Amino acid sequence: MAKPWATLGVDLHLEPSGPHLRRGLTDALRAAVRSGRLTPGTRLPSSRALAADLGIARNTVADAYADLVAEGWLTARQGSGTRVATGAAPRTTPGRRDPAAGPPTGAARRPRASARFAYDLRPGFPDLASFPRTQWLRAARRALTAAPYDAFGYGDPRGRAELRAALAGYLARARGVRADPEQIVVCAGFSHGLKLLGTVLRARGVRTVAVESYGLRVHRKILGAAGLTTTPLPFDPLGTDPGEPVDAGAVLLTPAHQFPMGVPLHRDRRAGVVDWARRTGGLVLEDDYDGEFRYDRQPVGALQNLDPDRVVHLGTASKSLAPGLRLAWMMLPSALAEEVVEAKGGVDTCGVTDQLTLAEFLTSGAYDRHVRAARLRYRRRRDALVAALAARAPEVHVTGIAAGLHAVLRLPPGSEQSVVQAAAWQGLAVHGLARYRHPDAIAEQPMDALVVGYATPPDHAWSGALDALCAALPG
Known part of the structure; x- marks a missing residue:
């Protein structure tokens, strides 16, 4: 019994034209190679598979292949099939490019932000080289083997039940x-979660969200895109002061480790912002972005524990x-959950494979083992950073190092931009504190500082990144 066409070889979209099939197919294949749609090394379907796909005689395809x-x-x-020749690069007319051909060979491309630098100390990233590939693969294999058939449907918009159950256990145990x-x-x-919350808050009639004076610009943009205005909260030696957010219907905070x-967030202010939410009907959005990484103090429990009905x-x-x-x-909060699910839509928008794998990673204990190992590695880096700065840049004061994946390096007044530029000359990507300041934040004398992400470089680049940083700082 002949196999149906859907089981044969690889897919190849071709439209032979003209009165002669062989010539039309030859021209179509040649044009696909010339334009770059078929790149050098691409393996083509067998003559039998392509003939069945196009509904033509196998000899016609074989002859076209032989011509080319x-x-x-x-x-x-023999044994390798028919492939596009290595030297068959796209050809274009001088001065005019074929739009289907992609970037010209050897053409300069706009570099990514990190491509211009030898070292990267921007905050917000873990050490990507330490991602637990082997353990993740094992968890994925176990999760996929146990997954029911319906797991691969459109799914519950809340996410897979296995992951939600695993997260509930972990969050209660590790974050309170x-x-x-x-x-x-x-x-x-x-960002996706914040976008959903912004949509729900706007639908509820909220017009203003109070945010921290220092934070991520992208979060303010997401709230702005939802039709919400952001207003900065005061910042003092005790950190963010939520106080009584005037006219705000919600507050976005990073209470465990201000970013x-x-x-x-000071304990009195933690209680105060929850009291404000209870009295006014407002909501507190708790961004627990790096809650696992604590070094020199006991972990700060989740703010949500004070009032689950008023804190997300x-x-x-x-x-x-x-x-x-x-x-x-x-x-x-239970009153908000259905509104967020409705805003998300009628289907799950996250990949089921990664959800199932993370659920297995959590329940098997692999997640805890990975976090403990990462916590030790990052603490060693932090200690090396502090020691190097004490020895080589004593004028720089390091703060914010009891937890997290970054440190704040306070600089002499007026020196922030010159240090950022000096770091760039050293091939080092680093951010100044001004990048994170809300444009409406009130500060008599804005602080000059660098925000250094010491988790970002892979192990082999850490010492070089530290040398480049110290060379850029005032001695």
Whole structure:
């Protein structure tokens, strides 16, 4: 019995034209190679598979392949099949490019932000080279083997039940969250969760969200895109002061480890902002972005534990594992959960394979083992950073180092921009504190500082990055 066409070889979109099939097919293949749509080394379907796909005689395809092999467009070897020849690069008319050909060979491309630097100390990234590939692969294999068939459907918009149950157990145990799997919504990163919350808040009639004076610009942009205005909260030696946010319907905070300043929210202010939410009906959005990484003090418990009905707890795998997983979660008040699910849509928007794998990673204990190992590695880096600065840049004061993946290096007044430029000359990517200051924040004398992400470089680049940093700092 002949195999149906759908089981044969690889897919190849061709439209032979003209009265002669062989010539039309030859021209179509040649044009696909010339334009760059078929790149050098691409393996073509067998003559039998392509003939079945196009509904033509197998000899016609074989003859077309033979013609192109003779012309040098294709190569054919026993056991290797028919492939596009290595030298068959896209050809274009001088001064005019074929839009289907992609970037010209050897053309300069716009570099990514990190491509211009030898070292990267920007905050917000873990050491991506330490992602636990072997353990993750084992967890994925176990998760996929045990997954029911319906796991690969459109899914519950809240996320896979296995992951929500695993997260509920972990958050209660490790972060002190009062967790219910039914009130957890899995999202594609923190930004996705914040976008959903912005949509819900706007629909509820909220117009203003109070945010910290220092924070990520992208979060303010997300809230702005939802139609919300952001107003900065005061910042003093005790950290962010939520006080009584005037006209705000919600407050976005990083209470366990303020980003980027690195201080926890003072205990009196923790209680005060929850009291404000109870009295006014407002919401507190708790960004627990690096809650796993504590070094010199006991972990600060989740703010959500003080009042689960008024605090939304947001967590992410971006710092503990990798941002490329695009996995985050929200522990929502019961009154808010259904509104967020409706805003997310009728289907799950996160990849089921990674959700199931993370659930297995959590329940098997692999996540805890990875976090403990990462915590030790990052603490050693932090200690090396502090020691190097004490010896080579004594005028620089280091703060915010009791937890997290970054440090704040306070600089002499007026020196921030010159140090950032000096770092660039050393081939080092680093951010100044001014980058994180809210444009409406009130400060009599803005602080000059660098925000240094010491988790970012892989191990082999750490010492070089530290040397470049010290060379850029005032001695």
